[in-house]
Amino acid sequence: GNSVTQMEGPVTLSEEAFLTINCTYTATGYPSLFWYVQYPGEGLQLLLKATKADDKGSNKGFEATYRKETTSFHLEKGSVQVSDSAVYFCAGWSNFNKFYFGSGTKLNVKP
Amino acid sequence: DADVTQTPRNRITKTGKRIMLECSQTKGHDRMYWYRQDPGLGLRLIYYSFDVKDINKGEISDGYSVSRQAQAKFSLSLESAIPNQTALYFCATSDLPGQGTNEQFFGPGTRLTVL
Numbered sequence: 001g002n003s004v005t006q007m008e009g010p011v012t013l014s015e016e017a018f019l020t021i022n023c024t025y026t027a028t029g030y031p032s033l034f035w036y037v038q039y040p041g042e043g044l045q046l047l048l049k050a051t052k053a054d055d056k057g058s059n060k061g062f063e064a065t066y067r068k069e070t071t072s073f074h075l076e077k078g079s080v081q082v083s084d085s086a087v088y089f090c091a092g093w094s095n096f097n098k099f100y101f102g103s104g105t106k107l108n109v110k111p
Numbered sequence: 112d113a114d115v116t117q118t119p120r121n122r123i124t125k126t127g128k129r130i131m132l133e134c135s136q137t138k139g140h141d142r143m144y145w146y147r148q149d150p151g152l153g154l155r156l157i158y159y160s161f162d163v164k165d166i167n168k169g170e171i172s173d174g175y176s177v178s179r180q181a182q183a184k185f186s187l188s189l190e191s192a193i194p195n196q197t198a199l200y201f202c203a204t205s206d207l208p209g210q211g212t213n214e215q216f217f218g219p220g221t222r223l224t225v226l
Contacts, residue, residue, distance in 0.1 A: 032213050043115075043201055043217035044154075051213075089153060093213050098169075099144075099205075103153035 002027040004073075006090045006102035013080055013109050021075040021105045023064075023090035031092040033057075033066055033073040038087040038104070047075075047088070085109045114138045115218040117202050123224045130189040132221050134202030141207060143185040144215065145169075145177060148199040157200075160185055192225040199223075 006023040013019060025031060032051045036044040048057030053068035062077045075088060090102040115136045124130050134143065141162045146154040146169075156169030158177040166177060174196060176188045189196055202218040 034214070036217075041219075043219045044203075044215075045217065046214050049214065091215075098156065098159070099215055101146075101154040103151055 002031065002092060002094050002098075002100050004033075004090045004092050004100060004102045006088075006105055008103070009087075009106040011105060011107050013107070015082055015109055015111055016079045017109075019075070019077040019080045019084075019107070021088055021090075021107070023073045023075065023102060025071050025073065025090075025092050027071075027092060027094055029094065030068065031094045033064075034091040034093070035062070035064055035073070035075050036089040036091055036101075038089065040086070044089060080107070080109045082109045082111055113219070115202060115204055115216050117200075117218040117221050119221060120219065121222045123226065124192055125226050126191075126193055128192050128225075130192050130223065132187045132200055132202075132223070134185045134187070134218055136183050136185075136202075136204045136216075136218075138204050138206075138216060139182075140204040140216070141182060142205045143179070144203040144205070145175075145185070145187045146201045146203065147171070147196075148201060148220075154201065157187065189223075189225075192223075194225045197223060197225045 004025045034049045035047040037047045038044045048059040050057040050066035056065045064075045087104045087106045144159045145157040160179045200221045203215040205215045
């Protein structure tokens with residue numbers, strides 16, 4: 001079935017460090033791909049998305065590129081801040097009309 | 112005001128009790144979902160509904176039931192709660208494919224503890 005696999009956390013970085021959180025997908029066809037973020041005590045909110053190969057989603061300094069060749073959608077940010085500390089979920093949506101989520105990666109950013 | 116609301120936000124109950132979690136949305140979306148979140152397991156789909164007359168089981172529906180009372184309301188019931196149903200529960204909504212971004216909009220979550 002369709003699924004996404006993301007790197008396990010927690011990931012601990014110092015402020016202004018470079019961030020990469022890996023995500024790969026398995027799907028029939030070409031799913032839409034998403035990154036959601038969950039701040040402490042809150043629900044998930046969409047961070048960015050891409051709907052077709054080579055699309056780049058970006059928001060709040062985060063970027064992810066939909067790479068068909070490597071079936072990947074890695075999340076990157078050039079300089080993280082303490083306020084970026086949260087849990088990040090990779091997700092996909094397919095023509096079967098259901099979303100599927102990765103297990104989440106917790107990011108801790110230290111001052 | 113929040114677009115997707117959940118009540119209660121926190122609930123502690125005992126094994127064997129019946130529990131209902133409620134979700135309301137003002138986004139006008141037809142599609143609504145219930146997930147549970149457990150540490151290290153991400154989100155798992157319990158039930159989903161594409162309209163008032165369309166209810167579908169997700170990957171972990173055993174021990175749960177749902178009711179879609181109206182387009183805006185989707186409630187989740189635990190008929191006889193057990194401790195391994197202790198989790199964070201999220202309601203979500205989405206627009207019809209092709210009419211939006213396919214983004215899901217989440218409520219703030221209900222933390223349920225079953226003793």
